[in-house]
Amino acid sequence: MKPSTVKIKKMPSRFKHQVPKYKITRSDACINCGTCAKSCPYGVHERVEGHNRTKAPINYKCIGFECKNNDFYCIAKCPRKALSISLNPMYETLGDYRWTADIITATWIMAETGYPPERKDLEYNTGNSGGGFDKLRLKFPAGQPKINKLEISTEIPLNRRNDGRANVIISTPVYGGGMSFGSVSLPTMISKARNASLWNTFTCTGEGGYPELLQPYNDHVITQVATGLFGVREETIQRVKIVEFKYAQGAKPGLGGHLLGEKNTESVARMREAVQGTSLFSPFPFHSVYSIEDHKKHIDWIKEINPNALVSVKVSTPNDVDMVAVGSYYAGAHIIHIDGGYGGTGAAPDIAKKNIAMPIEYAIMKVHNFLKEEGARDAITLIASGGIRTAHDLAKAICLGADGAVIGTAELVSLECVRCGNCESGRGCARGIASTDSELSDLFNEEWATQRLVNMYHAWNVQLIEILQKFGMKSVRELVGRTDLLEHIDYSKPH
Amino acid sequence: MPKKYHIHSKVTPLNLDYVFKFKIERGENCINCGKCTKVCIYEAHKRGKDGDTRKMADPNTVVCKNCFRCIQECPRGALEKSLDKDFLNIGGGYWKPDMFITLWKQAEDGKVPVTGAGYRGPFTGPGFDSMWTDMSEIVRPTRDGIHGREYISTSVELGRKLNHLTFDEKGKLLSKIHDTIDIPIPIIFDFPKENLSPNVKVALVRAAAELNTCIVLSADDIKADIKKYIKNIIPLISHKEIDKHQGLIKSVRFVALDYDEEILSTLPALQDKIKKINNVLTIIRIPATKSVEAIVSKLAQSGAEIIHVVADYRGQENNDSADQNRRLAKDIIRAVHLKLVEDRIRDEVTIIFSGGIAMAEHVPKAMLCGADLIAIDLPLLIALGARLYEEPEKIIVFPEGLEKIAVRTVMQRIINLMGAWHSQLLEVMGAMGIREARRLRGETGRAIFFEEIDNDTFGKLFKKRETANI
Missing domain, CATH: 3.20.20.70 (Aldolase class I)
Structure with a gap:
């Protein structure tokens, strides 16, 4: 259920047009009678009084072929048969195998309205990658659900150790991934924090320091300690409820981070206590950690500085990720956060993203089962990230054994990221999301961005509750590890 | 320590007719307002069709990075984008069109291809695409330096x-x-x-x-x-x-x-x-x-x-x-x-x-x-x-x-x-x-x-x- 602080409000795109899925062509046979403009309720056609020609169709507003059952279908209505509809070739230039144009479009609709799209022509639960989440399906039981949606809880506790530290509970099993100041703009970062605070969940600073403007949201910010230790100070560790150690990240496992000189502007450099314009490397690995014992020393250090904080350990997904997870548990971590290779919001070498370490779907099960065998599963929170694009991915990840998920790309897409992938070059993001360029980072304000994120989180929560209702569950906690509720379309029926 | 093996790359553009991935076309309903020039940070849109600065020139798709700003901000919705046919035709089932773009780029600048926003390809595929390489989360002090490269030998x-x-x-x-x-x-x-x-x-x-x-x-x-x-x-x-x-x-x-x-x-x-x-x-x-x-x-x-x-x-x-x-x-x-x-x-x-x-x-x-x-x-x-x-x-x-x-x-x-x-x-x-x-x-x-x-x-x-x- 959503916290009372969450208010849904329509927040339209900041651009005049959106990317159209369909293309309406008006032929020369058009006599400008205006029938289409009168009948289309979506505003695709417009005929301005006094103009002698109907305006060019506004393609993105069209709901597509499914409209043909409506009595206002313009193609049928046109007295001269001058209109035709086809798929817009532009749509093919949007998205990719993982984030299909449909998923991107649907996420934009969620961020605008706060609800999953009403349109039936968007396949937004699965992508097109041909494996993992995209081949898994939730297997709903037949019959009518008996549970009232209002009784369903999506809360999860993050501290399961009973060690006297803060009993942190988040209202939805999702929180925002680490994106450093420098890799994203300040409005992006602040909106993420405001959304986290409204949703009673968290966002993470990433490795780039803790901007003072985030202070009002301290209770909902995770401060990240990564190998470069940029901007890490005792007070930044003391002011938060969760501290995250980043050993590696899924998009570039074993490679460390790299902020190009161009993006190291004056404000970024000040925050990171570095020299403006120089490339900043966050090395791999932690040169103070060469063993699991060193790792415990690290965690003890944080626990000493902040006696109330929870410690999260973020690792990527090598073959021995299960051992690493168990090691983290014995070292005293509260959260083990495994990051698969298909996420990542910043720049990473293509070779690393595609090839290094295993997909998150495999890692979740591996870690969950190993923790169970070790008798440690109930005392640690397992968070998955790196490829969680939709509410259905989230539900599947939980079925595979995660308690919750961290999302990054979905947040950026809510802010109208098109995944063009040029975050790293020159002035950075052309759409002002991942840029510290003074002109580009002014492309939207925090009100707009916060509401878009709040809306998207809400749409996911609505879908998650629907899923739980269909399974007859009152809490998302019941879904954890329920692989029996999944099926894989490449395999036959389960045992 | 023996001399380190180093390959000396140098930016070497070759002005030959490459294929580009995106094609942008300006529709007839363009009103030459110049909004696209303002919003494109890659300078794909410029004035001066046939030397006439009152008119917008044809878009320079060579520099297009698919950010959609011009498409979305054009007041008339006059710009259209598609995947270039020449691009789609190149290569085949094994030699994917995208491989050519990345090989050309590497030959030009000698750099590791880097992009933002996560992996975008299929989950798995035939041959080499059905394997991943491992990594080590915590490594012993055998490595040093920024990427631990100084001591890696490829010989x-x-x-x-x-x-x-x-x-x-x-x-x-x-x-x-x-x-x-x-x-x-x-x-x-x-x-x-x-x-x-x-x-x-x-x-x-x-x-x-x-x-x-x-x-x-x-x-x-x-x-x-x-x-x-x-x-x-x-x-x-x-x-x-x-x-x-x-x-x-x-x-x-x-x-x-x-x-x-x-x-x-x-x-x-x-x-x-x-x-x-x-x-x-x-x-x-x-x-x-x-x-x-x-x-x-x-x-x-x-x-x-x-x-x-x-x-x-x-x-x-x-x-x-x-x-x-x-x-x-x-x-x-x-x-x-x-x-x-x-x-x-x-x-x-x-x-x-x-x-x-x-x-x-x-x-x-x-x-x-x-x-x-x-x-x-x-x-x-x-x-x-x-x-x-x-x-x-x-x-x-x-x-x-x-x-x-x-x-x-x-x-x-x-x-x-x-x-x-x-x-x-x-x-x-x-x-x-x-x-x-x-x-x-x-x-x-x-x-x-x-x-x-x-x-x-x-x-x-x-x-x-x-x-x-x-």
């Missing part, structure tokens, strides 16, 4: 090695240690079968020399203009022509023999005959046929020093059966490697693999599957702007005017490409915590294979796989 050793050493009663070494040759990267160049213009041929040879690796060339192609680099040339000859090429053999370090069945029975004698002319290493070049691992094993047992297994240009087995019945590079290499391991002779012989090596990631992957090093040909030509089409039959189209480009420029493009591949090899090895390329060979424990992990994960939950995923 490999070619030649016959002994299974074990023998000593006499007094502890004196009895075994005769064979000569081996080190090359600093696990990549050699294979001779492209296409007709190359003289500048390209010379540039290929000079690039091989500059990189301190070798290039395989047909003996007849070795003319005076490249004799200077003879130490980096591997002449390919028929075993019947050893006598004819005595002079050539005297000047090289390696010689490659085309395999035929006769070689199998005459091998030790053939190698001895070559050794008598000059102390060179012999490479036996054998097509990757159905039973290639059995032949490789026999050759190895007859004392072969280096065996070069050649698959077709898409990394498939050479035989006439339908595509789905032909093994792919990953499986060919694994079969050869495992057969030699089974026969307890793997460590004694060097295996080179070529065919279908299209991207930097294929180098460490081929080595993890069991190759000691790889040979490439097509990427070298693509680096020069060449386009390859798989259908209806393999054809390579060279950019117009390539024959007039200076040797230095052509050579630098190849060096850049290898520089980028070398850096990517370091990235992969660094993540694995492997410091020596020779240790990659057959190290399948540091690889993750789709078939195995999918079965370990989902196979445990659900019944046997009904359809193959790939």
